[in-house]
Amino acid sequence: MRQTKREELVEKATAIFYRNGFQATGMDRLVTETGISKTSIYKHFKTKDDLIVAALKSRDAFLRGWLFGRMAQLASTPREQLIAMFDALHEWFNEPDFHGCMFAKASSEYQDPEHPINREATDHVARISAQLAEIAEEAGLNQPTELARQLALLKEGAVVLATMGRGGTPALDAKAVAIKLVDEATPDK
Amino acid sequence: MRQTKREELVEKATAIFYRNGFQATGMDRLVTETGISKTSIYKHFKTKDDLIVAALKSRDAFLRGWLFGRMAQLASTPREQLIAMFDALHEWFNEPDFHGCMFAKASSEYQDPEHPINREATDHVARISAQLAEIAEEAGLNQPTELARQLALLKEGAVVLATMGRGGTPALDAKAVAIKLVDEATPDK
DNA sequence: TAAAAGGTTTACCGATCGGTACTCTATTAG
């Protein structure tokens, strides 16, 4: 029961930051929208930046858990999972509350590479790339790390166009390319 | 001579916003770093947002001019130009003052699609995609608009990874994929 | 020569920023 309030705070703050931006969200607004007093917030986190880092960690765990979990649901073999990532992304982009990548925004608003918030953002993309490389290796594909880099490229590009593009289905465009790449990386062919 | 001060302001403001972010840059800081008085700034622009829009328009003209100009320098045929885009991007990423895509940041900080700043950002990527489609068509490649969408995907992904990635050469990774795509879109093959 | 016009300087506005101090209340553990 002791941990609950803090988790509730992080969860709600994550949603608000995601919807509203980091710098654009003041602490007073956080108090109003979470229903948690400022005193209580600052008992759990020394600064606003600390809270943002916690929100990003929470989001990282949730997003990676959802993405790779959905990939496993959609496909059984590692090889098919790599392609299914783009179907999962397509679903994500079409959710009504999709507002782009929270980590890209964090990196935009806190550009200093030394800043903990920026670090958390770059960590997130590094973790995704690493997991993709694992799956590519598990699938027995040729040059798995190079393939993983290219798939990460497609994934990030799709997210950007889903956020900044005018309509279209960037996830499916990316999927078409991904199929070719995975196909060419298949041995004995 | 009348237009000069305004142009000087926009030019300097663009650099400051790009380096420092939009919300993170206060008007007082703009006054200090540009050497232009606040009164004078507000004679040219009614609000800070108006100045930001002008800065983005300036950046859009410069960036697209530079990118497609460099592509034309690096390659003579439209087909080779599409691939040369990634060499140009590689050069851009390795400039010492590369700080990511200004329009992605603008879109991150001003999420409302109705906001003029967000509009300017999405306009920029739409213009790039359109120009790519033109070149693809000029090159006589199959399904030029689909190819252009995929190349835009690779370009945006490369920018993201150049900004948020840990080292690597995302532009060259993207180039490898682009070569395959252009190759497959070549008729009579 | 006079008078606009463009620019700077200084001071200031109310609002909001992140963060703190203090009081009060309700729950819970010894």
Place this chain on the structure above:
DNA sequence: CTAATAGAGTACCGATCGGTAAACCTTTTA
């Protein structure tokens, strides 16, 4: 029963936010 703890509420801090007003200087134009 009591003491400790967690949280809410209120009020406040100095700093900064975007933006304005007024006085002054200098250059161009009529």
